[in-house]
Amino acid sequence: MAPFSWEPYLPALVCLCLTTAHHLYASEVTPGMDELVYNGFFNADLDLDGSAFLIHDVLSLTSMPDVTSGHAFASYPLSFQKILGGSISSFSSTFMVAIGSQHYEGDGLAFVLTSTSDLSENSPVQFLGLPSSSSDGRVFFAVELDTVLNPEFNDTDSNHVGINVNRLISVDSHTAGFYDSTGEFQNVDLRSGKPMQVWVDYDSKSYLLNVTLAPHPIPKPELPLLSTPLNLSSLLSSSSLYAGFSAASDKFTSGHYVLGWSFRLGGEAQPLGYSQLPLERAKALEYHAQFQDETHMSILGAPTITAAVVLIVLWVFICCHLRKRREDKEFETMCGPPSFTYKELFTATDGFDDKVLLGKGGFGRVYKGVLPNSTQTIAIKRVSPESKQGKREFMAEIAILGRVRHRNLVQLLGYCRYRKELLLVYDCMPNGSLDSYLLRIIKGVASGLCYLHEDWERVIIHRDIKASNVLLDNAMNGRLSDFGLARLHDHGVDAHTTHVAGTWGYIAPELARLGKATKATDVFAFGIFMMEVVCGKRPIGRSVAGGEPSLYYDQEDAELVLKLGLLCSDSLPKLRPCMRLVTLYLERGARMPEFCPASLCTIDPGEEGKEIDQVLCPSGATTITVLSAGR
Structure with missing residues (x-):
């Protein structure tokens, strides 16, 4: 042959x-x-x-x-x-x-x-x-x-x-x-x-x-x-x-x-x-x-x-x-088709001109823009190729934030994926992020976080609560943003996260040791955030010598927020209140218990892994009773 x-x-x-x-x-x-x-x-x-x-x-x-x-x-x-x-x-x-x-x-x-x-x-x-x-x-x-x-x-x-x-x-x-x-x-x-x-x-x-x-x-x-x-x-x-x-x-x-x-x-x-x-x-x-x-x-x-x-x-x-093409199809299956073209966003920002730059960080840059043929003002997060917030976090933010709606959550309008460029489009918050202003708005953030933990059909753990992720709208209402690290699971089921994510200074002790994110780890970060609001100082960083305090509060409000911040950032997750109770305290719908720092170490450390809601938040009345007795 x-x-x-x-x-x-x-x-x-x-x-x-x-x-x-x-x-x-x-x-x-x-x-x-x-x-x-x-x-x-x-x-x-x-x-x-x-x-x-x-x-x-x-x-x-x-x-x-x-x-x-x-x-x-x-x-x-x-x-x-x-x-x-x-x-x-x-x-x-x-x-x-x-x-x-x-x-x-x-x-x-x-x-x-x-x-x-x-x-x-x-x-x-x-x-x-x-x-x-x-x-x-x-x-x-x-x-x-x-x-x-x-x-x-x-x-x-x-x-x-x-x-x-x-x-x-x-x-x-x-x-x-x-x-x-x-x-x-x-x-x-x-x-x-x-x-x-x-x-x-x-x-x-x-x-x-x-x-x-x-x-x-x-x-x-x-x-x-x-x-x-x-x-x-x-x-x-x-x-x-x-x-x-x-x-x-x-x-x-x-x-x-x-x-x-x-x-x-x-x-x-x-x-x-x-x-x-x-x-x-x-x-x-x-x-x-x-x-x-x-x-x-x-x-x-x-x-x-x-x-x-x-x-x-x-x-x-x-x-x-x-x-x-298969990867593109998988991306669109999870996130839906792109909502904006690169041309629209490029035109909206005058070519991503520095004159419309709202801020920048480790993720990349955020620009203010006006959509072509529209008067709608938008904010565009342009994820840097060198950013740690990669394709997976980008997709997670679209998949999660694109499905929820709340007055105290930043509204995701859509996204654009162009070659190596990843861009997220939000409602523009004209007053920028909370760390650029007098840090005084936390009620809205607590309400939004409570909605994520308790009121939505599934539990959403944000995993990156911090001042720079809270934006202010026209009425100076705080809105929680940046869901790139967020994870969700069913109510009554433990989350499956197994690695540390978040920002140093806001990470709960048990998260740093065990790598498991829970509602309680979000509450801890919220507590640090509240103390940052009162003190005007970041949880990690060097103070400016001779600088004046950057925040001024009503004494009663300051005392409430400071105590609540310390309570939320307790080293033992079992002692941290749930977000529904935090919201009640802030709205004066429940009375804060007598505050005693010595009581922060009264629980056996071996029980720190138990779910906080089962102990502290079966109902509002029971929660207050338990806290009062413990204080």
């Missing part, structure tokens, strides 16, 4: 994999910021058309059969003019590409700014996949890496870098190359298949465009290849422009690959991270191109081993993408 060969099946398999990958990466339009950095393109948020698709982390612009051009643009438009009639932003971009080979049949690649991301109907091959002019109203700016002779435009060099504005006749061009440290010009073959880096820098004040080129790993030369006076104000004042790449090829064998891309408005583009770029994959592409030169064969006629490797890479890519 003859040995099995892949070759008869390769054309169909390759086309199947390519088509599947192309459809999987039909990305939805999602807006972003005025800066982007792609060190490789795995899961990149790009709009692709024509022959463009992603091979894992490499952007391939011309690799599909029977399609002659490909385009890839950032899926959100850029505004170079923030205020109508105002100044035009400068911009900077750098990207790394690998193009063709010795027997390359392609036409070139271009970095493009265009008024539309849809060029599929107007992208002739001889024009690098770009319109021949702006006669149809589509304005564009391009830095072309031209590799084909175009007699129509009097090209004398088929290996040059050119600058084009609204038409394919270059306003300036130069043979591809770079100036070394001695000032000598060194030629570069754009069709070598080796990685090359390009820098494009435009200064809107001096109307100067610099284009610099160098083979990897040579750093950016001091002297640019092109330094051209150019006024792009009229083009950049368009309502919005899309940034991206275009390429064209006469043959399926011709490759145009982008390995990394960085872009920034109003400043210098962030340098590419060479250690993160898919350079090894680029070498494989270069080797494949060289192999084609030697054999004059396309990928469909390559040896079995080469084709098998391609198929494996494509299959891994497809599997990874399917896994991500």
Whole structure:
């Protein structure tokens, strides 16, 4: 029996994999910021058309059969003019590409700014996949890496870098190359298949465009290849422009690959991270191109081993993408579909401008915003990728806070999940968090916590009661927020938490020892919070020398809150009152027992694990009697 060969099946398999990958990466339009950095393109948020698709982390612009051009643009438009009639932003971009080979049949690649991301109907091959002019109203700016002779435009060099504005006749061009440290010009073959880096820098004040080129790993030369006076104000004042790449090829064998891309408005583009770029994959592409030169064969006629490797890479890519889609489905099953798009939140906060920053902490930053086409003011918690509050805590907050409603709980309006960004949207509390004001509002917090412990259909243990998690609304009512660490369980059933969570200074002794969160551990944190309110000092931290007290209270109220705070923060959970009783004390619906600190150590420590409600809170009357007798 003859040995099995892949070759008869390769054309169909390759086309199947390519088509599947192309459809999987039909990305939805999602807006972003005025800066982007792609060190490789795995899961990149790009709009692709024509022959463009992603091979894992490499952007391939011309690799599909029977399609002659490909385009890839950032899926959100850029505004170079923030205020109508105002100044035009400068911009900077750098990207790394690998193009063709010795027997390359392609036409070139271009970095493009265009008024539309849809060029599929107007992208002739001889024009690098770009319109021949702006006669149809589509304005564009391009830095072309031209590799084909175009007699129509009097090209004398088929290996040059050119600058084009609204038409394919270059306003300036130069043979591809770079100036070394001695000032000598060194030629570069754009069709070598080796990685090359390009820098494009435009200064809107001096109307100067610099284009610099160098083979990897040579750093950016001091002297640019092109330094051209150019006024792009009229083009950049368009309502919005899309940034991206275009390429064209006469043959399926011709490759145009982008390995990394960085872009920034109003400043210098962030340098590419060479250690993160898919350079090894680029070498494989270069080797494949060289192999084609030697054999004059396309990928469909390559040896079995080469084709098998391609198929494996494509299959891994497809599997990874399917896994991500499963994760997205699991996320939406637990949390529901996103309530806001990134564009809405980006617009609401003027691009997450520091001017609307409400606060920041270990979790990230909170911004104030106004929803587009609405007067509703919102607060947006933008979770930092470095935050300890990760995906699990993010999902927990949505799943728990999104299901409960109470006048003393912060209202979660929804969420947004965009690439690595996690954003939560709340009703804006115009007076900020409690630790920014005179800490005097605790009744509402007690009511909200009582609702979580006693009145909702299940028990919710907050696990992070502290001053900075209490926000104030327009009427200065305290609302408990931040449910990222919260856990819930049925009434009459112990919680299953087995690790310490919360903020030091608010953690009950038994929680630190046993790792088990209960209602009593929430009560302990609430007690610390109340003493913090009275004293104006954090439970852990250095006092400011000579500082005046930050809080002033009615003497009777201060005495009540201080005593109740000490009672709630008793080292023995059995002696802490439940939140219903705490609420009664605060509302003067029950009388506090005689307070004696010596009685804080009258219970056997071995019984500290018993559920507090069964001992102290079977009913209001019994609770008061027990406390009175004990005091």
